[in-house]
Amino acid sequence: MTKPSLADLEAFAVVATERSFRRAADLLGVSRSALSHRMRKLEEQVGLRLLNRTTRSVSPTDAGSRLLSRIGPVLRNLDSALDTLAVDRGSPSGVLRINADRGAARLMLRHIMPTYLARYPDVELDLVSEGRLVDIVDRGFDAGIRLAEAVPQDMIAVRISDDLRFLAVASPDYVSRFGKPVVPDDLLRHGCIRQRLPSGKRYRWEFEKHGQEIAIDPPGALTLNDNDLMIEAATRGLGIAYVPETAAHDSLAAGRLTAILEDWCPPSSGLMLYYPGHRHVPAALRALIDLLKEPDTKAALLSGLR
Incomplete structure (x- = not known):
């Protein structure tokens, strides 16, 4: 038997993990x-x-699964060994793979990544944006960024933002034509812009006031799966949308949207960067974590969320 090359074994591990030749x-x-x-x-x-x-599709055979289970730790240990050289060299290098939802990815690109890439030019950043929550270990990511409530319990999490909140919004024209809801149940008599989750389910709008919690699947003729599209639809008077306040900030400040049921929309958990605790933390990820903890970085993230 001819001994396979390390590069071919690494390529096999990626194919078997991704279960897709394209990816x-x-x-x-x-x-x-x-x-x-x-x-x-x-x-x-x-x-x-x-x-x-x-x-x-593509998937490992029984023999392929056994091979993957044996070479996976070896490849990770090799990466860890090579990564220790970054300490001696004084600067991290290699590929840093992060999975985030679109809003978190945009926040990182605007306020974190310019500084990070300038400071660590030998790092290649692979930032993947997708709505659905994925197993970052199974998909070969070094870290993920999600709302705290979505972070798996077996992960180490680093807070990167203050609490966020979702807010019901509508255009002034819509409010003048149809009135302004006073309590969440009023939404049942309005046209709402509903959201389709990556799982295929519709998102239920969650409200809370003085300990009273209400979840509503609002009526509406329009369903979208993107916050920016929902905000645009709301500014055009197509209905009431329920979106992250940070995403609607510019439209609210410009008067294109007005907040609805604000006293029923308390803050919820903020964004977290998370990673598996049972594996070696790559130098490139450690450098990002240290950057996120710097006071100037925290201030930039806070301003980006307003």
């Missing part, structure tokens, strides 16, 4: 055809089929 090829910076050829060559070298392929 794996994008992460590795190669074409799908070239990656597929490498995997067939690897299977010839070991004399076993390692991947089940269909026209729509």
Whole structure:
């Protein structure tokens, strides 16, 4: 048996973890055809089929799963060993992969990443924005950024923002035509802009006042899955939207939107950067965590959330 190269084993681990030649090829910076050829060559070298392929998916065979379980820790230990050189060199390097929702990704790009990339030019940042919550370990991410309530309990979390809140908003024109709801149940008689979650379910609007909690699935002819689109629809008078206050800040300040049921919209948990505690923390991630804890960075994030 010809001994596989380390590069081919690393490529196999990415394919088997991502379960997609397209995503794996994008992460590795190669074409799908070239990656597929490498995997067939690897299977010839070991004399076993390692991947089940269909026209729509790819998954490890039993032999592939066993190989992945054995080489996964080895590859992580290798990354850890190489990462220790960053300490001697005085600057982190390598790829830092972070998964975040769109709002958190935008916040990081505006207020954190310019400083981080200027300070650590040898780091390659891979910031993936997606609405659905993913298993960052299974998907090969170093860290994730989500609201505190969504962070898995087995993760180490670092707070990167104060509490946030969701706010019901509508255009002044809508309010003048249809009136302003006073209590959450009034929404049942209005046209609302509903939100479709990545899971496919519609988001229930949550309100609270003096310990009384109310969750409403509001009526409405329009359903969207993006905060910016919901804000635009609300500014055009298409209904009442329920969005993060930070996302609607500019429209509220400019008078294009007005807040509704403000006293029923208390702050909720803020954003957290989180990562698995059972693995070595890469130097690039440690550098980001240290940056997030700096007073100037905290001030920049706070201003970005207003």
